[in-house]
Amino acid sequence: MNSPHEPAVAGAPVRRFKDPAYVEVASTLGELRERIDSLDEQIVNLLAQRAACVRDATRFKRDAFQVAAPARQAQVFERVRALAAPHAPAFPGLPDIVESTYRTLVGAFVAAEAQLFQDTETIQP
Ligand SMILES: C=C(O[C@@H]1C=C(C(=O)O)C=C[C@H]1O)C(=O)O
Secondary structure (H helix, E strand, C coil), rough: CCCCCCCCCCCCCCCHHHHHCCCCCCCCHHHHHHHHHHHHHHHHHHHHHHHHHHHHHHHHCHHHHHHCCHHHHHHHHHHHHHHHHHHCCCCHHHHHHHHHHHHHHHHHHHHHHHHCCCCCCCCCC
C-alpha cells in the first residue's frame, strides 16, 4: 500500500542502491531539493538566453519553412542526444529523456518563432 504522506525532507534515507559503487549526491532529501531548485534557476535562465537566440534567428528567415528549419531541428536532436550519452551509465535513459525534452522544447520555440515572424518585415528580397 502507498504511504499517504510526502517523503520527509530531513532525516536519514530509507533505502539504498544495491550497487556498491553508487555515489551519493547529498545526505538529505531537503538538500537534494535545494540543489534541484538551484539547478532549475540556472536552467530557466539558460532557456531565456536560448529563447533570445531563437527570436533573433527570425530575422534570417524568409518563410514558414525556414522558420521550422527541419534539418536543423534534426541536427539539434541528434547533438543533444550525443551530449547526454556519456551520462547514461549514471542515469539510464538520459539520452531518451533529453531528446524528448528537446523535441517538446524546440516544437514550442518554433511555434513562438512563427508568431514572432508576424512582427517582422522584409528588408532584403
Ligand atoms: C533557432 C532556429 O529556428 C528554429 C528553432 C530551433 C531551435 O530551437 O533549436 C531550430 C531550428 C528552427 O526550427 C534556427 O533555425 O536555428
